[in-house]
Amino acid sequence: MEKVCVIGAGSTKYGKLQDSITDIAVQASVEAIENAGIEPKEIQAGYISNVFGIADKQVHLGPVIMSNLGISEVPSLSIESACGSGSVSFREAYANVAAGFYDAVLATGVEKVTHTGTEWTTTYFSYCSDFFYEGGAGASFPGLFASMARAYLAEFKATEEDLAMVAVKNHDNGFANPKAHLRKRITVDDVMKSAVVASPLKLYDCCPFSDGASAVILCSEKFAKEHTKNYIQVIGSGRGGSPAALQGREHITTIPSTKIAAQAAYKMAGVTPKDIDFAEVHDCFTIAELVDTEDLGFFEKGKAVDAVRQGMTKLNGAISINPSGGLKSKGHPIGATGIGQVVEVFDQLTGKAGERTVKDAKIGLTHNFGATGASCAVHIFKSV
Amino acid sequence: MQAAQYISSKVYNLSAKEEFVNSAKSGKILARKCTKCGYLHLVTTYFCQNCGNKGFENVLIEGKGTIVTYTIITVPPAGYEKYTPYAWVVIKLDGVDLQISGFMQNITSPSDLPLGAKTKVAGYDERGILIEKL
Numbered sequence: 001m002e003k004v005c006v007i008g009a010g011s012t013k014y015g016k017l018q019d020s021i022t023d024i025a026v027q028a029s030v031e032a033i034e035n036a037g038i039e040p041k042e043i044q045a046g047y048i049s050n051v052f053g054i055a056d057k058q059v060h061l062g063p064v065i066m067s068n069l070g071i072s073e074v075p076s077l078s079i080e081s082a083c084g085s086g087s088v089s090f091r092e093a094y095a096n097v098a099a100g101f102y103d104a105v106l107a108t109g110v111e112k113v114t115h116t117g118t119e120w121t122t123t124y125f126s127y128c129s130d131f132f133y134e135g136g137a138g139a140s141f142p143g144l145f146a147s148m149a150r151a152y153l154a155e156f157k158a159t160e161e162d163l164a165m166v167a168v169k170n171h172d173n174g175f176a177n178p179k180a181h182l183r184k185r186i187t188v189d190d191v192m193k194s195a196v197v198a199s200p201l202k203l204y205d206c207c208p209f210s211d212g213a214s215a216v217i218l219c220s221e222k223f224a225k226e227h228t229k230n231y232i233q234v235i236g237s238g239r240g241g242s243p244a245a246l247q248g249r250e251h252i253t254t255i256p257s258t259k260i261a262a263q264a265a266y267k268m269a270g271v272t273p274k275d276i277d278f279a280e281v282h283d284c285f286t287i288a289e290l291v292d293t294e295d296l297g298f299f300e301k302g303k304a305v306d307a308v309r310q311g312m313t314k315l316n317g318a319i320s321i322n323p324s325g326g327l328k329s330k331g332h333p334i335g336a337t338g339i340g341q342v343v344e345v346f347d348q349l350t351g352k353a354g355e356r357t358v359k360d361a362k363i364g365l366t367h368n369f370g371a372t373g374a375s376c377a378v379h380i381f382k383s384v
Numbered sequence: 385m386q387a388a389q390y391i392s393s394k395v396y397n398l399s400a401k402e403e404f405v406n407s408a409k410s411g412k413i414l415a416r417k418c419t420k421c422g423y424l425h426l427v428t429t430y431f432c433q434n435c436g437n438k439g440f441e442n443v444l445i446e447g448k449g450t451i452v453t454y455t456i457i458t459v460p461p462a463g464y465e466k467y468t469p470y471a472w473v474v475i476k477l478d479g480v481d482l483q484i485s486g487f488m489q490n491i492t493s494p495s496d497l498p499l500g501a502k503t504k505v506a507g508y509d510e511r512g513i514l515i516e517k518l
Contacts, residue, residue: 118459119461119462120462122459122460122461122462123461123462123463126461132401132428133426133484133485133486133512133513134472134485135461136512137472137485137486137487137511137512137513138457138460138461138464138467138470138472138487138511138512139455139457139472139485140457140459140460140461142455142457142459143455143457143472144455144472146455147453147454147455147472147473147474148453150453150454150455150494150499151452151453151499154453154499195458196456196458197457197458197459198455198456198457198458198459199455199456199458199494200455200494201455243433245485246474246485247426247474247483247484247485248426248483252452252453252474
């Protein structure tokens with residue numbers, strides 16, 4: 001296998017955007033191409049992650065993006081894996097470069113949904129569940145994660161205030177991120193007083209519905225060395241699956257696909273959880289970050305809550321979790337999120353993260369899943 | 385998993401989901417039991433998750449169980465506005481290694497439904513699989 005590197009990254013602001021889905025996807029792609037210092041004609045394939053293109057009247061996004069980049073002849077495809085679409089697409093791009101099919105490819109993730117409103121998004125997002133058993137019985141996504149939360153709080157004697165601390169921490173990080181959707185500091189009290197969406201989760205336990213696009217350029221090590229000194233290397237890539245419905249899981253408070261993907265990624269990279277300096281994890285809801293950081297092996301089962309209480313996951317704590325602000329504050333444009341995490345790792349490991357820089361970071365991890373973790377991808381990167 | 389828990393076992397001609405829905409309407413959960421290892425699955429499964437075998441026998445399970453976890457939804461997806469608030473619950477069926485989730489009306493506060501509460505499958509309609517307190 002070829003060694004695979006990321007040599008450029010770009011992202012729109014996340015939030016409520018006015019431009020079309022195509023426009024924002026192209027804006028992020030152009031930024032990634034220029035950041036990499038390559039010509040569009042050097043791109044040999046495009047991997048486009050998106051879930052609800054239909055909401056902005058554009059599916060089959062790949063050829064439209066390629067045409068806008070002046071490379072209409074380049075093959076592309078769209079990948080949908082719910083909220084994990086970006087990392088799953090990144091994995092396919094990675095695998096094709098690693099296999100030697102391509103020297104350089106573009107991976108762009110995009111979502112444009114905020115114009116549809118809360119009812120549309122709540123309803124259409126529920127189609128990402130195992131619908132017959134979950135969405136088709138009234139479960140919303142906040143509801144599914146709220147069910148995980150209730151089980152977790154009972155099993156590990158944690159409180160709703162503990163969950164709130166995750167949101168406060170991620171908003172602190174996102175406050176320093178100029179591209180974050182919810183760029184404001186909040187308090188535990190703000191979270192506790194926010195409206196209940198699906199008990200025990202309240203509005204401030206939930207990430208926002210966001211618009212946004214992120215893009216990265218992946219390439220072989222040889223291509224990277226020929227073009228720039230400003231790149232990072234992908235050292236681990238893992239994927240996994242879980243029973244699609246929560247009812248099929250032996251433990252409601254763990255996500256099997258995360259464990260499977262993480263083990264594969266750690267093994268490929270030849271590292272352990274202790275070697276990870278920072279991680280961008282899938283905190284679609286506060287409870288998810290607790291579950292993720294346990295399933296990724298950073299903390300023992302049930303101990304993530306102690307870590308949060310002790311501030312271990314804050315920026316430049318024992319392990320910085322979600323220095324970008326995570327899905328909670330940075331925002332969650334679902335098709336873009338997994339690529340956006342790679343953008344953050346690229347910025348961190350190439351010294352462009354500004355105020356939210358994780359000091360002396362050498363190894364970063366991304367973790368992104370679809371639905372309640374039915375599909376998952378984990379990637380590990382190192383600076384060069 | 386004890387065979388005594390199954391109250392009947394026969395093969396239907398309807399589609400798996402139609403059979404499942406009809407069973408839920410009579411308070412039962414239709415499941416598939418692997419003929420090789422005995423592992424239980426919901427009817428929408430076609431190969432055994434445990435051993436990979438394709439052979440199943442249909443079994444009807446009494447739809448009684450205890451609350452594993454749940455949420456009370458106050459911001460519903462379309463179609464559920466008139467039922468809000470309501471609970472979406474996961475229950476573990478009594479005496480077998482199988483969980484089922486569903487819709488539960490008349491739950492407005494966590495005090496209405498402690499974890500471990502006894503419940504039963506009570507039907508199926510536009511809200512999905514219906515669960516009620518025993």
